[in-house]
Amino acid sequence: MEFCDECGSMMKTEDGRWVCGSCGFEKSRDTEQEAAMTTTQGQEETELVDMSETDEEAIGPTTGARCPECGHDRARYEMKQIRAADESETRFFTCTECGHKWREDDH
Structure with missing residues (x-):
């Protein structure tokens, strides 16, 4: 490119x-x-990583966010800059109970 x-x-x-x-x-x-x-042409997809026996602390931080799917009050989160640098980051959540994923933007 x-x-x-x-x-x-x-x-x-x-x-x-x-x-x-x-x-x-x-x-x-x-x-x-x-x-x-480096190109993506001809590359194979990587294998899935089994995280079932990994300690919760090693997976990433959690917060008290309510899952819109199951109502559980704990979720893992990560923040990514997906818009212009002068705009706030987007928070991505994954429910620790059901695995549902959602995001939260500041407007």
């Missing part, structure tokens, strides 16, 4: 060159650099 030096948009390949679909900027492809890039 290559990004435009002019506008930062993702570029695509056309006739052996990188071309920006947003501003039209073009540059030559570097096959040595592209060979070092």
